[in-house]
Amino acid sequence: MNMNAVGIDVSKGKSMVAILRPYGEIVSSPFEIKHTSSNIQSLIAQIRSIDGESRIVMEHT
Template sequence: MLSIGIDVSKGKSTVCGMKPGGEIVYAPFEVQHTRKGMSELVSLLRSSGEEVRAVLESTGSYHCPVVAALLENGIFVSVVNSLRMKRFCSQSIRKVKTDR
């Protein structure tokens, strides 16, 4: 399986890809939110020959072209609420040790 992380901004996104175990398949690169850019992204992901799962944060409407392009081409996409992600990242499993 290939995990794709997408950082969406206005007009472009930064994409990177990893395999389980931390092997980096795609170093971070930018893709424009144009038909050509989305087509190139989909082609790249399909050429891997592996199951692809993409994750990105909800960013108003900026993420819509990316999600639409991936879904139209049968690529799994998970859109995560950014506030929930921030809260998840700030949680700690362990209590802070207070004794000396």
């Protein structure tokens, strides 16, 4: 089973997101999302569409 790491750097109006698998395999290069309902729903759908289990780590700045 694949274990995905979703890193989210949260700031006031937007967040930076990167998704990796073990050994540094890049699932998604860092990208920015704004804190809108539609963008957050899209991020959730993207994470759910990735094979394997995902762990999400959030850091605030």
